[in-house]
Amino acid sequence: MVIKHDGEIIEAFFSSSNGGMTESNSNVWSSGNPLAYLTIKEDSYDTKTNWAITLDKKQIDLSKKDLSQPDEWWTSVQEKDKAVVPKLKVWLKNNGYAKQDIKIAEIPALTLTGKKTGGRVTKGSIQINFYVRNLVDERGKLLEQKVSLTNVAASKIRGMVGQDVMKSYLVDHSSSNPSRIAIEGSGYGHGVGLSQVGAKNRAEAGQTYQEILGFYYPNTNIEKEYGHAVSEPKRDLVAKAAPNPINLKAKQDHITDEVGIIYSLKEDAVVSLTIKDSKGKVLATPLHDQTLKKGSHSATWNTKAVNNGTYTAEMSAMDRSGNEGSTTMKIKINKDASAPDITDVDTSGNYSTEKANITYIINENANVTVEIKNSKGIVVGTLASRQVTKGRQSVTWDFRNMSTGTFTVTISAKDVRDNRNTVSTKIPIRKTMGIVTASVLHIKEKRSTSTKTVGKLNRDQTITILSQQGEWYKVKKGSQIGYVLIKHVKK
Template sequence: MRSLKYLFIAFFITFFGFPSHEATAVEENTTMEVKLKNYLGNRTSVKITATGDYRNSGGEIFIKAGESLTLKAESAELAVYKGSQKTGSYASFKVMPVKPEASLSINGRPYQGSMTFTVEDGYIRPINAVYIEDYLKGVVPLEMPALWHAEALKAQAIAARTYALRHQSSIIDDTVSYQVYGGAAGHYRTDSAIDQTKGMVIKHDGEIIEAFFSSSNGGMTESNSNVWSRGNPLAYLSIKKDFYDSKTNWSITLDKQQIDLSKMDLSKPEEWWTSLEEKDKTVVPKLKAWLTNNGYAKKDIKITEIPLLTFTDEKTGGRVTKGSIQMNFYVRDLVDDRGKLLQQTVKLTNVAASKIRGMVGQEVMKSYLVDRSSSDPSKIAIEGSGYGHGVGLSQFGAKNRAEAGHSYQDILGFYYPDTIIEKEYGPGAGSKTDIVVKEEPNSVNMKAKTDHLNDEVGITYSLKEDAVVTLTIKDRKGNALASPVRDQTMKKGTHSAIWNIIAVSNGTYEAELSAMERGGNEGLETMAIKISRDTSAPKITDVKTSGDYSTEKANITYSINENANVTVEIKNSKGKIVGILSERQFHKGSQSATWDFKNMSNGIFTVKISAKDESDNQKTISTKISIRKTTGIVKANELSIKESRNAASETIGTLHREQAVTILAQQDEWYKVKKGSQIGYVLKKHIKK
């Protein structure tokens, strides 16, 4: 059956000129179908631009190189416009590049391969059929920073390819529900990692595995069956300590009382409603959004108390599976027969922890690994570690292992034990590699504390039984630099050693502890030690802001003098965060961020840029940006808002005399205006500034 499939593809390529990447493409049969939802969102109109000719399924040229078309969802069909001229209408259609190197941009983002356009729930939904290696070049740099160690990037490339091929039989999408995919915009370092591992996948018992991965496992990998109730535990997705994971920490701190209404007249909310806000600016907005989507749509809500937020029922790996929450709140128009506001309560008890995490926000509660929680009469405090589900490969763990000298085989061997790497397609297809599993420690609680004042590192470790101990310090290449403990017989319990670092450069080193008990069995434990004498915070310079009222977007540019994790926030005049533009690692040099202010009112906003380097030195600077949109007054008794600068175009709204509108841009005799959520065009002569 498989050979017939290949034969059909070969016939199709020969007679219809379907693009081929190389001579082995016929044998590979590795096209992915990806529904574009993440970047595109829900749009009723999109612009497509081609760098080469694209033909339709009938063989006719649909769009030429350099040409742009607009697609609109009209009455459950796709209408195609060239300029203002409608050229056709389709239930769906597919376009294919005449030459393989061509790309098709959708709203400015290029994609390779063919594209099928459909209407889904009233929105335009493209499906990109793309050669898997090109698909990966749009995945890996979005899943792992391209500037990370090459061995970590190779491990990520193989894991991403494995995951993709496991799901090849179905149409996936470009969101975190599968793998984030950014089209043809790749990076040369991740492209290289993908090319060097071309065709490689991970298998167990001859089958391609479920190669799950997450950002950080918090120091403990997790079983698939503990995270997802469906299916049996998979042998290659086990629970064990990961000493190389960065243990990304997160915390939630909430005041139980968010608004004090003890002195307020609940029968006269108009006297105080707009002046009172909840104390928390991170979790509460997400809880209000949840309420909006669960029975309180289009309601004005004030959350007054959060008396309960707990997590329980830990699984073997320490991750919680159940949670409880209670919210007391008022809704602006829900009153009793005397006109007094009625307190509303939502209480969820012992529901799935995933439900509670979805309510408070996945970027706030980054994982289910809760380390500590406390509650007193006034506050709730929860601390945890990890970012994501913790199953399979840890991206930060892979980074740290690569920097400690581990190869991509070593990395994959730890996170997917009892597996092999096999070349699924391409030159050398069928060849297999037994991947290495680094032996994990039998001793426990190995810790290190650096004292830069005295140029030494204190290392503590525990032994489960009497043993002969050797402690060796190695550099990134595996060369031994020091042996603070050599062949010493020690009793079970806790011990310590000192490593002198006066002649050691900054960098990441590995402490390897060997403990051999009387029977000759040896336990090994390794730990990464980072030496960084940097005490200076990153410098943020050349901060500039500029706004474009035609697009309603502001550009913020700045420079940082070293690699750092950067957060760019926008706050309004009340100090409320109204936008988070960046929250990830950046390379030193010039950077930029874009703020979409179309839903913002006029005012002075604060741009806050925070940069934290690898030594946890942090610098924060702020600057102001002013939004002053031009206001116009309607002069006509009734004025239609047009979809485009054409009197014959569709009317999308109506204005009346003396109404105020926001003028975004002037184009010939037209103003581009905004009224509420509507954006369109009106004749300039009917508006006075």
């Protein structure tokens, strides 16, 4: 007897324990395409083989040891951990420190990240601070060695700490404080396909082998395989008639406080959808015994009354023959309660144009108002009050009519959930003013009396001095910008 999918013998992967959640082959082995019979779903019959890693960050206190005299204390000090540290030493000896005597002083960091849809981690980071007995400086003092791996494959981290310690990639909880690292997980092995623990418990609960294989390898058949001589092998169905909803997906809409749930059916069926909290209490029933045609469908769950957390969507489907299939999916509700983040505020003025360019970066779409206030807190300009998209934004302030002084730029943002944030920065305006001393003073296009005249000034008129270049001032009067001789202007 063999198990087939679409006429081909399946890849019947199995592991010791899936920790209560089966895994997709493509999440574990990224080079392969997802197989329809190796899906992610809860396994209530797997008794969740638990594992834990608990480490002191400081393994050896060397603060009172003389690193110039290691022979005096080397053999008398030992690391605190007896499970992970020996395996880390083996790894170090296999990676550049062969046949060396090693003391691991600290493990400042050990993290597991990059969770896939099945909840299993894909990345990890670790830092090891250690000493090698014969690695010293010119004065004979031990040199601290460091190995730091960042965002490497989680399999590499598992190989370093030991597969019998980190039994799977299904991490349930992790924490770190200044002194300790704690990681807890479930399962033993990759979690793809059949769970040996789950299959044993299902058999002891009275399930048939067809039911057990139908759960772990859905959408498959058990067939008698006699070789190429038989043209039509006899087939026994394994849960094939159960119209399991497939491609269950959820998308949260923060604006409407709704979660859209998308799914598809392989055949006409009567469908129900319930939402449960972490204690199994039913919170909502978006679908109840609704008759639907095969194909793609969607349902909506209103989340206004629920708090942030992880919920379970359970969908069941029954076909016309009474065969019933089901699937579950975790939905993480994370209502946006954070205000828009406004960073990298920068102001730069151009005294030739008497305009300042104000730029900033905002991390989400929001309605933004930019105001300019004088030293008394009075608003002297509102530059923008509009909807902006996340990213870098800029506005321009024309300070032509402003006198010298320090002004405050205030940027206020409000997102779609009415979360608000305001940041402020100072912008100094330092105009150098001058008074014309000549009866008539011509503003020249360039620093030469023979160049074109672009404006005319009279005695005692006030002008803005933009810069000094040799015996000339670059000045501005209204819209006129040009050059005048310094001797005809008094600051």
